[in-house]
Amino acid sequence: MNPVIRFMSTDDIPAIVLADRRILGQSLGEETLRTELADNPFTHYFVMEDETTRTFLGHVGVWVDAPLAQIINVYVVPEHQRAGLGTFLMEFVLAFLRDRGCNTLTLEVRPTNAAGLSFYRKFGFTKVAVRKQYYENGEDADLMLLNF
Numbered sequence: 001m002n003p004v005i006r007f008m009s010t011d012d013i014p015a016i017v018l019a020d021r022r023i024l025g026q027s028l029g030e031e032t033l034r035t036e037l038a039d040n041p042f043t044h045y046f047v048m049e050d051e052t053t054r055t056f057l058g059h060v061g062v063w064v065d066a067p068l069a070q071i072i073n074v075y076v077v078p079e080h081q082r083a084g085l086g087t088f089l090m091e092f093v094l095a096f097l098r099d100r101g102c103n104t105l106t107l108e109v110r111p112t113n114a115a116g117l118s119f120y121r122k123f124g125f126t127k128v129a130v131r132k133q134y135y136e137n138g139e140d141a142d143l144m145l146l147n148f
């Protein structure tokens with residue numbers, strides 16, 4: 001396995017929507033992602049895949065307005081979790097954001113997402129607020145902050 005990360009293209013949209021729904025339970029959807037890629041200069045979406053087989057391994061999207069940035073979505077496919085790929089993806093994103101003059105990164109996570117919380121804490125994120133009824137099912141979100 002040799003993971004590489006590249007910019008997402010419109011050809012990736014159907015696979016990303018399926019993976020979003022499978023892994024996160026929700027997706028921005030095809031139309032919104034198409035508009036995002038074409039028209040939103042503040043957002044950047046990436047695909048992680050195996051260099052040789054092109055097997056899809058994970059995805060991350062960030063909103064950037066330096067010095068502030070926000071993670072829109074981040075995940076690793078379940079078949080390849082707990083193998084360091086999430087760390088690889090997050091280190092890539094932090095380097096990408098540093099290059100663009102960012103030093104503050106936020107994200108929302110479900111308080112019931114033990115793996116996600118543990119993952120973010122490992123990178124130094126701390127909980128700074130609760131966003132009430134943030135998710136489609138009415139669940140609150142923890143707002144996490146990292147100064148880097």
Ligand SMILES: CC(C)(COP(=O)(O)OP(=O)(O)OC[C@H]1O[C@@H](n2cnc3c(N)ncnc32)[C@H](O)[C@@H]1OP(=O)(O)O)[C@@H](O)C(=O)NCCC(=O)NCCS
Nearest residue numbers: 074075076081082083084085086087109115116118119122
């Ligand atoms: C969160 C996520 C991206 C981590 O990806 P990953 O490739 O499994 O992460 P890594 O293998 O790099 O693990 C890094 C650290 O995260 C933490 N972690 C990851 N999975 C964990 C789990 N299931 N339980 C507890 N801690 C976990 C650990 O601290 C781990 O370090 P360690 O392996 O030294 O213990 C992945 O679990 C995922 O995609 N989850 C579903 C989507 C999701 O929840 N995304 C974030 C929501 S906002």
